[in-house]
Amino acid sequence: MMSIRKLLLPLAARHCVALGLVCLSVVACGGGDAPSATESAQGLPTETAQATSPTLNPALVQLGQRLFVDRNLSEPAGTACVACHQPARGFSGNNGSGLEVAQGSITGVFGLRNPMSNAYQGLVPSFHFVVEDDGKLEAVGGHFWDGRAATLAEQALGPFLNPAEMNNPNAESVVRKVAASNYANQFRAVFGADSLNQTATAFQHIGEAIAAFQLAALQPYSSKYDAFVRGQARLSDAEARGLALFQDPNRANCAGCHTMNPSSGKPEDSPFSDFSYYANAIPRNTRTPANANPNFYDLGLCGPDRSAPALPTDAPAGLSPESLCGKFRMPSLRNVAERPAYMHNGFFRSLRDVVRFYATRNSNLRDWYGPTALPNDLPVRYWGNIEISKPPFNRNPADGPVLNNAEINDIVAFLRTLSDGYDPATGITTPPTFPALPAPTPPARPNPPPLPN
Numbered sequence: 484m485m486s487i488r489k490l491l492l493p494l495a496a497r498h499c500v501a502l503g504l505v506c507l508s509v510v511a512c513g514g515g516d517a518p519s520a521t522e523s524a525q526g527l528p529t530e531t532a533q534a535t536s537p538t539l540n541p542a543l544v545q546l547g548q549r550l551f552v553d554r555n556l557s558e559p560a561g562t563a564c565v566a567c568h569q570p571a572r573g574f575s576g577n578n579g580s581g582l583e584v585a586q587g588s589i590t591g592v593f594g595l596r597n598p599m600s601n602a603y604q605g606l607v608p609s610f611h612f613v614v615e616d617d618g619k620l621e622a623v624g625g626h627f628w629d630g631r632a633a634t635l636a637e638q639a640l641g642p643f644l645n646p647a648e649m650n651n652p653n654a655e656s657v658v659r660k661v662a663a664s665n666y667a668n669q670f671r672a673v674f675g676a677d678s679l680n681q682t683a684t685a686f687q688h689i690g691e692a693i694a695a696f697q698l699a700a701l702q703p704y705s706s707k708y709d710a711f712v713r714g715q716a717r718l719s720d721a722e723a724r725g726l727a728l729f730q731d732p733n734r735a736n737c738a739g740c741h742t743m744n745p746s747s748g749k750p751e752d753s754p755f756s757d758f759s760y761y762a763n764a765i766p767r768n769t770r771t772p773a774n775a776n777p778n779f780y781d782l783g784l785c786g787p788d789r790s791a792p793a794l795p796t797d798a799p800a801g802l803s804p805e806s807l808c809g810k811f812r813m814p815s816l817r818n819v820a821e822r823p824a825y826m827h828n829g830f831f832r833s834l835r836d837v838v839r840f841y842a843t844r845n846s847n848l849r850d851w852y853g854p855t856a857l858p859n860d861l862p863v864r865y866w867g868n869i870e871i872s873k874p875p876f877n878r879n880p881a882d883g884p885v886l887n888n889a890e891i892n893d894i895v896a897f898l899r900t901l902s903d904g905y906d907p908a909t910g911i912t913t914p915p916t917f918p919a920l921p922a923p924t925p926p927a928r929p930n931p932p933p934l935p936n
């Protein structure tokens with residue numbers, strides 16, 4: 484069978500002439516080399532990321548939780564943030580769409596992408612570029628699959644106005660709903676008596692409160708894996724074998740991208756992502772409404788929900804922003820086993836299929852892309868961006884799958900240890916729940932309507 488590397492190399496080489504951009508990836512993929520330590524360690528500028536839950540004003544955090552679960556903040560009412568970010572579903576979900584993409588507050592209106600987990604957002608650095616030792620340029624960080632939200636507070640405002648999510652026509656209508664809520668007084672207590680009177684600043688404050696809630700409450704580090712690194716739990720034989728495979732730099736090499744450090748006693752040293760961007764050549768998900776149009780492609784960093792970011796001034800000469808097209812931000816794998824669907828387009832519904840894909844992408848092309856055995860969710864001109872240098876994606880197809888079935892099962896067993904809510908005393912994992920909210924205090928005076936800007 485034709486090798487994905489053999490297939491992509493000449494293509495990339497040909498495009499070198501037309502677009503200077505892919506030359507770099509051709510040079511880099513020549514050797515099938517194992518990732519260097521510097522490569523896997525890069526991308527985590529700790530000065531921007533908030534690994535541990537910061538101490539935040541409890542009133543602000545509680546207000547954020549009220550906003551996060553308030554079903555009245557959509558148009559029409561009924562869809563809260565939590566509808567697509569349920570703790571019991573790995574902080575993801577689909578709002579009852581039955582698809583891998585979520586339904587918004589309007590019946591029959593679907594989003595473009597698989598809802599990401601909104602937990603552990605403090606680990607996500609702001610969007611930036613890193614020029615690696617070998618001259619390769621790597622995009623890192625930012626919220627969403629395409630990194631388009633610079634901060635968590637900014638991110639939180641997106642869903643309110645997204646027609647496929649909470650569908651409010653403008654910020655004013657969101658602020659109006661908050662002013663009419665039974666927790667408007669808590670809002671004023673946190674942000675000031677007049678804080679709901681000025682739309683633009685009130686909307687910003689809504690984002691700040693939700694961000695505070697996510698940082699304070701959604702980074703529990705309470706998985707079996709966390710208990711294990713703290714010395715409070717032992718992994719089963721299958722889980723331990725899975726951990727070893729996950730880290731093996733020459734084969735599965737999961738940790739080469741999904742960074743971790745099991746010998747550190749600090750769980751936050753295991754974010755399970757370096758938050759950089761790759762084109763993994765995930766197969767096209769023909770079940771999503773957007774993909775009913777055969778000419779539509781989700782290009783991640785190149786849109787459609789953003790324009791490609793400007794390259795930094797120290798970017799290697801000759802590189803074009805097109806080298807970013809088709810790349811998506813690596814999510815953390817914490818709570819991954821609870822999620823209903825995987826990858827930006829939700830192509831996979833089972834974790835076992837995800838691991839099988841990594842094990843056999845290069846050797847069993849037809850299993851993933853059909854009879855053509857060609858990548859089917861990226862226009863040909865961007866095939867040079869597909870990752871083929873890091874194991875397991877550098878695999879020679881003649882060598883067959885990287886992992887056998889038993890090894891795939893072991894990695895899945897290990898991934899299941901990343902779900903929060905593990906009790907070291909009983910060995911049982913129960914999905915986390917949000918803290919109970921006290922009844923809101925009644926307003927001291929009637930809520931004045933917010934003034935438009």
Ligand code: HEC
Binds near residue numbers: 640642649788
């Ligand atoms: C109808 C479903 C839906 C609703 C409602 C929703 N989200 Fe999301 N959320 C998504 C989808 C889909 C994505 C990924 C979108 C993308 O990458 O383009 C996402 C991404 C995110 C992310 C980015 C995670 C990361 O790792 O970068 C955060 C944080 C988040 N949502 C928080 C929220 C908050 C806060 C609200 C309420 C204000 C909310 N979501 C409402 C579907 C939803």
Ligand code: HEC
Binds near residue numbers: 729736739759841874
């Ligand atoms: C070359 C870097 C790289 C390597 C190696 C890698 N991953 Fe990933 N992983 C990614 C990126 C990037 C994504 C998101 C891709 C997308 O959605 O287009 C991802 C997504 C995932 C997801 C889906 C998460 C979600 O929330 O949808 C799982 C599960 C996963 N990887 C597991 C693994 C396992 C297990 C291994 C080892 C067999 C592995 N990865 C190796 C980069 C990598």
